[in-house]
Amino acid sequence: MSSPAKSAPVIYLDYAATTPVDPRVAEVMIECLRPEGPHGNPSSMGHEPGRRARALVEKARQQVAASIGARPECIVWTSGATESDNLAILGVARFHADRGRHVITARTEHKAVLDAFKQLEKEGFEVTWLKPGVDGIVRPEQVRDALRSDTQLVSLMHVNNETGVIQDVAGVGAICRERGVAFHVDAAQSAGKLPLNVEAMNVDLLSLTAHKSYGPKGVGALYVRRRPPLGLKPLFHGGGQELGLRSGTLPTHQIVGMGEAFEIGERDRESDVARIAVLRERLWQGLTAIGGVELNGHPSERVAGVLNVCFHDVEGESLRFALRELAVSSGSACSSGSDEASYVLRALGRSDQLAQSSIRFSLGRFTTADDVDRAIAIVSREVARLRALTPTADSNGT
Amino acid sequence: MSSPAKSAPVIYLDYAATTPVDPRVAEVMIECLRPEGPHGNPSSMGHEPGRRARALVEKARQQVAASIGARPECIVWTSGATESDNLAILGVARFHADRGRHVITARTEHKAVLDAFKQLEKEGFEVTWLKPGVDGIVRPEQVRDALRSDTQLVSLMHVNNETGVIQDVAGVGAICRERGVAFHVDAAQSAGKLPLNVEAMNVDLLSLTAHKSYGPKGVGALYVRRRPPLGLKPLFHGGGQELGLRSGTLPTHQIVGMGEAFEIGERDRESDVARIAVLRERLWQGLTAIGGVELNGHPSERVAGVLNVCFHDVEGESLRFALRELAVSSGSACSSGSDEASYVLRALGRSDQLAQSSIRFSLGRFTTADDVDRAIAIVSREVARLRALTPTADSNGT
Amino acid sequence: MEPEYSPTVVDHFEHPRNGGRFEAGEGVIKGVAGSLEQGTMFVLSARVAADRIESVRFEAYGCPHCIAAGSWLTEQLVGLTQPELRAWHWRAADQALQFPMQKRGRLLILEDAVRALSEAWARLIP
Ligand SMILES: Cc1ncc(COP(=O)(O)O)c(C=O)c1O
Ligand SMILES: Cc1ncc(COP(=O)(O)O)c(C=O)c1O
Ligand code: FES
Ligand code: FES
Numbered sequence: 067m068s069s070p071a072k073s074a075p076v077i078y079l080d081y082a083a084t085t086p087v088d089p090r091v092a093e094v095m096i097e098c099l100r101p102e103g104p105h106g107n108p109s110s111m112g113h114e115p116g117r118r119a120r121a122l123v124e125k126a127r128q129q130v131a132a133s134i135g136a137r138p139e140c141i142v143w144t145s146g147a148t149e150s151d152n153l154a155i156l157g158v159a160r161f162h163a164d165r166g167r168h169v170i171t172a173r174t175e176h177k178a179v180l181d182a183f184k185q186l187e188k189e190g191f192e193v194t195w196l197k198p199g200v201d202g203i204v205r206p207e208q209v210r211d212a213l214r215s216d217t218q219l220v221s222l223m224h225v226n227n228e229t230g231v232i233q234d235v236a237g238v239g240a241i242c243r244e245r246g247v248a249f250h251v252d253a254a255q256s257a258g259k260l261p262l263n264v265e266a267m268n269v270d271l272l273s274l275t276a277h278k279s280y281g282p283k284g285v286g287a288l289y290v291r292r293r294p295p296l297g298l299k300p301l302f303h304g305g306g307q308e309l310g311l312r313s314g315t316l317p318t319h320q321i322v323g324m325g326e327a328f329e330i331g332e333r334d335r336e337s338d339v340a341r342i343a344v345l346r347e348r349l350w351q352g353l354t355a356i357g358g359v360e361l362n363g364h365p366s367e368r369v370a371g372v373l374n375v376c377f378h379d380v381e382g383e384s385l386r387f388a389l390r391e392l393a394v395s396s397g398s399a400c401s402s403g404s405d406e407a408s409y410v411l412r413a414l415g416r417s418d419q420l421a422q423s424s425i426r427f428s429l430g431r432f433t434t435a436d437d438v439d440r441a442i443a444i445v446s447r448e449v450a451r452l453r454a455l456t457p458t459a460d461s462n463g464t
Numbered sequence: 465m466s467s468p469a470k471s472a473p474v475i476y477l478d479y480a481a482t483t484p485v486d487p488r489v490a491e492v493m494i495e496c497l498r499p500e501g502p503h504g505n506p507s508s509m510g511h512e513p514g515r516r517a518r519a520l521v522e523k524a525r526q527q528v529a530a531s532i533g534a535r536p537e538c539i540v541w542t543s544g545a546t547e548s549d550n551l552a553i554l555g556v557a558r559f560h561a562d563r564g565r566h567v568i569t570a571r572t573e574h575k576a577v578l579d580a581f582k583q584l585e586k587e588g589f590e591v592t593w594l595k596p597g598v599d600g601i602v603r604p605e606q607v608r609d610a611l612r613s614d615t616q617l618v619s620l621m622h623v624n625n626e627t628g629v630i631q632d633v634a635g636v637g638a639i640c641r642e643r644g645v646a647f648h649v650d651a652a653q654s655a656g657k658l659p660l661n662v663e664a665m666n667v668d669l670l671s672l673t674a675h676k677s678y679g680p681k682g683v684g685a686l687y688v689r690r691r692p693p694l695g696l697k698p699l700f701h702g703g704g705q706e707l708g709l710r711s712g713t714l715p716t717h718q719i720v721g722m723g724e725a726f727e728i729g730e731r732d733r734e735s736d737v738a739r740i741a742v743l744r745e746r747l748w749q750g751l752t753a754i755g756g757v758e759l760n761g762h763p764s765e766r767v768a769g770v771l772n773v774c775f776h777d778v779e780g781e782s783l784r785f786a787l788r789e790l791a792v793s794s795g796s797a798c799s800s801g802s803d804e805a806s807y808v809l810r811a812l813g814r815s816d817q818l819a820q821s822s823i824r825f826s827l828g829r830f831t832t833a834d835d836v837d838r839a840i841a842i843v844s845r846e847v848a849r850l851r852a853l854t855p856t857a858d859s860n861g862t
Numbered sequence: 863m864e865p866e867y868s869p870t871v872v873d874h875f876e877h878p879r880n881g882g883r884f885e886a887g888e889g890v891i892k893g894v895a896g897s898l899e900q901g902t903m904f905v906l907s908a909r910v911a912a913d914r915i916e917s918v919r920f921e922a923y924g925c926p927h928c929i930a931a932g933s934w935l936t937e938q939l940v941g942l943t944q945p946e947l948r949a950w951h952w953r954a955a956d957q958a959l960q961f962p963m964q965k966r967g968r969l970l971i972l973e974d975a976v977r978a979l980s981e982a983w984a985r986l987i988p
Contacts, residue, residue, distance in 0.1 A: 080514075086501075086503035099680070100490065107481040110791070110793060113788065115476060116481070145712060146713055148713070153700075178711060182701050283717070301700055304579050313575070313579070314576075317543075317682025320680075393508070782928075785925075854898075855922070
């Protein structure tokens with residue numbers, strides 16, 4: 067593993083990959099881990115240590131439910147959005163397979179959604195893969211046009227993890243509700259960034275994860291509409307926790323952390339967003355000043371924290387290596403090992419080369435103006451340095 | 465929820481349901497949760513915060529691997545033993561379904577195993593459910609007799625969670641290896657209690673969980689033999705972490721906690737076991753002195769910490785309510801809401817009534833002689849009190 | 863879910879009144895219902911004088927509600943006449959102890975024990 071040559075601490079601008087745990091969240095988690103904490107098994111309702119843990123789990127359920135306008139009994143705890151996405155998509159499709167085998171999603175979804183749909187293809191389902199416009203947006207009419215009498219499920223993410231582009235999920239939700247088709251939304255990137263309301267958005271299933279919103283990694287939730295009840299098959303089987311939808315011992319400290327993170331996220335949402343939007347704008351001004359940069363995705367339908375930018379006339383791998391003092395990313399964290407160009411940017415019509423020379427800067431609660439200014443300085447310096455070495459277009463005509 | 469009338473703190477004797485987190489484990493986890501901790505996404509190999517998290521995940525993988533005599537690359541992180549059991553059982557059976565559809569397990573397995581096999585039945589597999597002897601033990605010959613040419617998988621737990629009885633997994637492993645049948649062991653209750661070695665035991669798949677061994681709830685592992693490679697289908701799909709077997713962001717703090725817990729568990733195993741065995745013996749002497757008590761399961765093939773005892777002439781629910789100053793359990797934590805008699809004790813030939821009047825006392829690292837003495841005093845007092853009210857056998861003979 | 867126990871149930875379970883039974887003899891009657899195998903059993907014994915119950919003792923095998931009901935009943939029956947005893951209905955115990963719905967069947971066993979007691983009393987009266 068190569069480490070940065072310079073020993074200055076890296077500037078963390080990868081909040082969309084994962085966030086640090088907010089100290090207020092860490093505090094409540096740490097209390098749970100102490101000897102005098104609620105160490106019982108939340109399923110052990112026969113004794114006090116168990117009931118104490120259970121009470122905390124239920125409080126967190128209310129916190130998370132409140133943050134999305136849902137009733138607490140609609141929240142199922144999972145290990146994260148990957149599991150939530152799979153539980154929602156595989157769960158509903160498999161449960162209702164005899165009612166129809168057509169399902170709809172978009173090409174720019176997270177892998178957890180894409181790969182769940184690919185699995186459904188293997189199981190004999192037909193998938194319509196919607197292509198967004200160059201702005202990254204899937205229009206509700208595209209969904210309406212794709213619906214068939216045997217369509218059973220539509221899945222569309224709220225906020226794209228690579229570009230920050232916001233989809234009109236409420237518009238799609240209204241269409242699905244009208245047609246009686248189950249609607250799943252991957253909202254892993256939304257909590258604390260946008261208002262979320264499952265009723266107003268007509269959402270039947272909503273995936274959440276704690277670690278993109280200053281909570282711990284390894285815990286998430288799936289909202290499942292209960293009225294009228296939506297049948298779904300569990301991914302795995304056992305103790306029958308979470309009304310049989312998700313067996314396994316409930317991790318009290320993780321759930322408590324997620325509850326706290328979501329409560330804080332909603333309470334501080336407006337001030338966080340306002341502050342981050344200013345920093346994002348400052349970053350964008352600094353980057354455009356370099357010249358030869360372009361924004362990936364819709365210019366305004368986007369969350370405050372994410373800026374995905376392509377740099378003309380610099381090769382991707384060199385650019386990433388040159389910027390190693392910055393913790394930024396190209397594509398999603400899970401594909402960060404690979405050299406492949408982002409499939410999301412390709413779907414937006416970017417060439418392989420421009421997709422590879424794109425960088426996602428994502429800002430968050432602990433980003434400072436100084437971080438941004440130092441980042442601008444580094445990017446400006448390194449892009450200029452690399453471009454100075456890039457052969458110009460007329461090189462061939464010597 | 466009714467709370468104990470007396471306000472003395474309860475005596476925790478439910479270590480088999482879940483353990484408190486060891487303070488040494490909590491310490492390393494807390495470091496991960498702090499702002500200056502390794503908060504990057506372990507998949508973000510493109511920057512230092514990501515690589516720092518990854519290094520810790522890999523160190524923990526080595527710790528867990530070392531504790532079971534495995535190579536690190538054979539460890540797949542999961543959310544706990546429920547998921548590990550399902551990944552192993554459903555994963556192997558589904559992958560190799562075209563090679564044969566016969567599978568074998570025992571009636572006294574944990575629900576996570578039983579229900580995974582029931583799911584296989586729904587998918588067209590034939591399951592042989594082995595019945596243990598009254599001592600709770602499944603003899604290797606029973607497995608040999610049940611093997612068929614189309615048998616694909618045998619699953620047998622190492623230590624039973626209700627009785628503490630130890631199965632001869634090495635014996636069964638040798639038979640399976642000889643016949644080329646995949647062998648899965650649920651070892652959720654073994655770590656830190658018995659030596660574990662996947663090579664010596666001829667195990668192909670081994671389920672582990674952190675929270676029964678002083679680690680955090682919500683993280684576990686599955687050992688998967690890699691030489692020769694054993695094919696299995698993932699339960700869910702996405703980023704492709706863990707060589708594609710288990711997608712989802714890796715929870716650094718959880719994994720670090722599990723690694724530390726397993727290293728400590730193995731290092732302190734002999735002294736822990738020796739100390740706990742003495743306390744267990746003290747408890748057993750105290751309980752037998754009451755009279756009318758019987759041990760459930762094999763008298764010597766058992767782990768140190770678990771004592772499952774049935775009390776004659778006292779009704780189960782009253783006994784449990786009378787003992788509410790003790791955090792003990794009847795049956796597994798996940799079934800602790802229900803009035804149903806333990807299926808494990810029923811499979812050992814206990815009547816419904818005796819099964820219901822059984823209590824599992826499970827001791828652990830933080831149990832003291834004083835805890836044990838107070839527990840004996842409470843049980844003696846309450847059993848005597850209830851028995852004084854129990855109608856004698858001649859009541860009908862007016 | 864955790865079974866609910868009303869304060870009255872907890873009180874009687876913790877401090878059962880009049881546990882045990884009277885030795886068979888002059889003026890002592892007994893009523894038995896249920897069985898250990900069934901999981902619920904009551905043994906009521908009472909001392910009667912003239913036409914009223916003087917005192918009652920109970921034995922019970924069953925859940926905390928049953929034990930509490932047995933204890934509670936021993937106080938309720940004192941002073942009853944034979945026709946009053948015969949008219950005793952399980953609803954009285956249900957109201958006082960707040961039995962959960964799924965446990966009401968066990969009160970019928972208690973009522974059977976009271977009925978057996980009243981029949982034993984009837985046999986005493988020449
Ligand atoms: C949009 C989206 N969906 C799903 C996931 C997966 O979430 P998790 O890491 O909690 O499994 C992520 C992030 O990794 C994401 O950004
Ligand atoms: C033998 C056994 N297997 C599996 C499990 C499930 O483990 P987890 O709670 O980590 O999902 C448990 C405990 O709950 C267990 O005791
Ligand atoms: S799993 Fe998180 S970005 Fe892919
Ligand atoms: S899931 Fe833990 S005992 Fe059942």
